[in-house]
Amino acid sequence: MDETAASVQERLPKPYPLDICEIKFPTLYEESMNTVVKQECLRYNKLLWCMASSLKDFRKAIKGLIVMTGELEALGKSMFVNEQPEMWVKKGPLSLKPLSSWFLDIIARCEFFQMWYDLGKAPPVFWISGIFFPQAFFTGAMQNFARKYNEEIDLLSYRQTMRDDIVDAPKELTKAPDDGVYIYGIFMEGCRWDCRQHKLADSKPKELFTDLPPLWFCPIKNRVPDALDYRCPCYKVVSRKGTLLTTGHSTNFVLYIEMKTDVVVDKWIKAGVAAFLALKF
Incomplete structure (x- = not known):
């Protein structure tokens, strides 16, 4: 010992x-x-x-x-x-x-x-899995945008863009976006992201978890979400359960990620598709 x-x-x-x-x-x-x-x-x-x-x-x-x-x-x-x-x-x-x-x-x-x-300043791309309290990180990125353009933060929401053209985020994303943040390090269960078709697809055989491509989170004012997108819940760990803190945040749930799909979202809901910041191993 x-x-x-x-x-x-x-x-x-x-x-x-x-x-x-x-x-x-x-x-x-x-x-x-x-x-x-x-x-x-x-x-x-x-x-x-x-x-x-x-x-x-x-x-x-x-x-x-x-x-x-x-x-x-x-x-x-x-x-x-x-x-x-x-x-x-x-x-x-x-x-x-x-x-x-x-x-x-x-x-x-x-x-x-x-x-x-x-580095002495914010890096161009963030490893979201390494952040202790990711909700504060996303709020901070939203505040930066709101203060930069003098907008009301309550009217802002994130537009999430899959950067499926990027393979190695830390090496390839060397410059931060003008607005919003680049993140990487998210996993998926129940399906996978098809980088060629740019949409959700069925998991490959014997593939329980898959890596999501890097994401660009960009705040947009009065954004209207696409009703056809699948709102994928993102959790810190695979247990999918948590308790509500006094701050109003969950100890496990982080946010929803909107993903493109060419089938009805009920398919992914029934499959239990979710995203995670960390796995069990």
């Missing part, structure tokens, strides 16, 4: 310097993404601080230097059976992954925000 704790401890990312974050990303009226990145860094810092302190205490407790508390014992048991420890779950993002996959996911998330931090 001490070796497992030591290996996690060695690879644990360093917390972000919040004082420097405040200087690099000042709170600006015209750039809401600065607030988003600072909030995200703080959330991940709370998790990293918790992991660092608990691992340090657990290794001391194994050696008999301090008392093995109930929390530390639960931490050890979780690591032994490859489950997310309860004390880390409380601080971390919603996830159904086993501990080994979850830890690699946390490292990848921290690397994404380290890239954002080193």
Whole structure:
């Protein structure tokens, strides 16, 4: 157990310097993404601080230097059976992954925000799966548009465009759009996106989940949705259930993604088609 704790401890990312974050990303009226990145860094810092302190205490407790508390014992048991420890779950993002996959996911998330931090500004394309609170991210992008054009944010909604001409989003999308945001990292269950026909299609045999192409979310004023499109619900994890927070947001549901289809939407509803930001593995 001490070796497992030591290996996690060695690879644990360093917390972000919040004082420097405040200087690099000042709170600006015209750039809401600065607030988003600072909030995200703080959330991940709370998790990293918790992991660092608990691992340090657990290794001391194994050696008999301090008392093995109930929390530390639960931490050890979780690591032994490859489950997310309860004390880390409380601080971390919603996830159904086993501990080994979850830890690699946390490292990848921290690397994404380290890239954002080193860049000193919002990147041209965002890995939406790595964002702790994606609802705040989409609200921030909407606020940027509303303040740029002096529009009422209540009259705005997102037009979502599939960038199915893009294969590797981080490498190919090197310039941010004039309005809205580019995102990638979404998965689909129940069907797939046909990049040639630019519409939904049946899943291929033995293919449970598929990757969605990068998306361009562009705010439009008084937009009228196409009634023929399938409104695909997007969740953080595949459990498709969550609780309502006091902010009015769900702990799991993120938003609806409107997708083109040439069949009646009832087909996709009955198939249980949904999008996810993270899988179980």
